[in-house]
Amino acid sequence: MGLALAGRVSSREVAAFTRLLATMVAAGLPLVHSLNVLAGQQERRRFREIVRQVVASIEAGESLAGAMRRHPGVFSELGVSMVAVGEAAGALDTVLARLSEFLEESRVMARKVKAALVYPAMIVAVSVPAVGIMLAIVVPTFEDIFAQTGAALPIPTRAAIAASDALRGHWWVLVAAAAALGATLHRLRRTPRGRLATDRLLLSLPLLGGLVRKTSVARFARSLGTLVSSGVPILQGLEVTAKTAGNRVVRDAIARSRASIAGGATIAQPLEASGAFPPMVVRMIEVGEQTGALDDMLHRIADLYEEEVDVALEAVVAMIEPVMIAVLGVVVGAIVVAMYLPIFEMTATVG
Numbered sequence: 001m002g003l004a005l006a007g008r009v010s011s012r013e014v015a016a017f018t019r020l021l022a023t024m025v026a027a028g029l030p031l032v033h034s035l036n037v038l039a040g041q042q043e044r045r046r047f048r049e050i051v052r053q054v055v056a057s058i059e060a061g062e063s064l065a066g067a068m069r070r071h072p073g074v075f076s077e078l079g080v081s082m083v084a085v086g087e088a089a090g091a092l093d094t095v096l097a098r099l100s101e102f103l104e105e106s107r108v109m110a111r112k113v114k115a116a117l118v119y120p121a122m123i124v125a126v127s128v129p130a131v132g133i134m135l136a137i138v139v140p141t142f143e144d145i146f147a148q149t150g151a152a153l154p155i156p157t158r159a160a161i162a163a164s165d166a167l168r169g170h171w172w173v174l175v176a177a178a179a180a181l182g183a184t185l186h187r188l189r190r191t192p193r194g195r196l197a198t199d200r201l202l203l204s205l206p207l208l209g210g211l212v213r214k215t216s217v218a219r220f221a222r223s224l225g226t227l228v229s230s231g232v233p234i235l236q237g238l239e240v241t242a243k244t245a246g247n248r249v250v251r252d253a254i255a256r257s258r259a260s261i262a263g264g265a266t267i268a269q270p271l272e273a274s275g276a277f278p279p280m281v282v283r284m285i286e287v288g289e290q291t292g293a294l295d296d297m298l299h300r301i302a303d304l305y306e307e308e309v310d311v312a313l314e315a316v317v318a319m320i321e322p323v324m325i326a327v328l329g330v331v332v333g334a335i336v337v338a339m340y341l342p343i344f345e346m347t348a349t350v351g
Contacts, residue, residue, distance in 0.1 A: 009047045009074050011110070015103035017042070017051070018079070022096030031092075032058055050074055063087055078223055078240050079103075085231040095230045102226045109218070109306060116313040120320050127328040132167065134335050139164035142339045151346060156338040192248075199248040203276065207319060211312040216250040217281055218305035225298030234294075235261060249276045267294075281305075 017038055024034035032055055039051035050071050057067035065084035068075040079099055086095025143161050146153055153161070167174070188194035203209045223244055227237035238258035245251040253274030257267045266289055272282040281301055288297030 009044060009050070011103065011107045013042070013044065013047055014074060015100060015107055017047075018096055018103055019100035022093055022100050025096060026093035031064065047074070064092070076244065078227065078244055081232050081236060081240050082227060082230045089231055091231075098226055098230055102222065105222060105306070106219070109215070109309065112310065112313060113215070116317050119317065120324060123321070123324045123328070127324070127331075130328075131331055131335075134332065135160075135164045135167045139335065139339065140168070146342055149342075149346065151342060154338075154341045154345065156334070157341050160335055160338040196248045196252070199250075203247070203249055207316055211309065211316055212247065213276065213278075214305050214308045214312055216245060216247045217277060218302050218309055220245060220250060220254065221281070221298045221305065222302035225295050225302055228298065229295035234267075238267075247276070249274065253277065 020038055020041075021034055024037070025031060029037075035051055035055045035058070039048050039055065042048040042051060053070070054064070054067040057070060058064060063084070065080050065087060068083060069080050082095050082099050083092070086092040089095075139160055143164070146157070185198075189198060202212050205212075220241055224237050224241045227240060228234060232240070235258055238254055238261070242251045242254040242258065245254055253271050253276050256270035256274065260270045261267060266286065268282045268286040268289065271277045271285065272279070284297050284301055285294070288294035291297075
């Protein structure tokens, strides 16, 4: 289950809705009655209207999965596939319970990633304006003082003054360049080749690449394990999982794995050939296929790599924070020293 594109329905709301629906269905309440009750409990008007539209579709003779499929911005293909299997098997309450657990675990992981990025983002938000104020206000004040003395300025001071003049006189060029770079990257990410190239580059980065890889593996294992344990056919499960992979390299590997199974081979071989999946993950999937316990093995992989993501997040944040603080200190210190160098020289000359 995903997010609405306009007037967003949060993942927390969708997870809570799924959990309550599973509880009510397990208690023996009729599906339409349960949905009507939950619609009245929704604080967000948009989500309330969507649930009521789902009820109207069911009353018109459509299945719950079919009604949910009409709202892809809120209910993901993974959730719809699981609900369809649950309805066909007469185990809707069990499948909804598994789906709610999956949504909660996915939300927890996303929250951890966002929380880890808060402090570095705050440092950037503070440091960039601070440096800009120094170049735009402080440096020009010293420049006027130095101009009155007529003394020759050292190279660091001239460099700081040149940077200040460039910022004040051509700030719009910097803004336009940043906007053009952002637009170019956005357009590049929208093309298949550009998305593949940037995702491959992301995986190859020294520290961040490992975090992205572990996050993608954890998401793949959790999604496919949940689908398989809910009774979704493996080919359909791989198709759905590929669309939610988040990384094009991983997505292509999953798609090739699906084609491999359709041709009578195993899942593990294409995953290993892609290089996107660690050897240990491939071996564990092979064991799961051979023993007929693929869903259990996928859940074990997800548990393991979600812990690895936590450790990797801590490592990334622990390294980024001092580096950013050091860079900020060096930049600010260099500007301060550059402004005071002429004063020191004049003091030494007078002395």
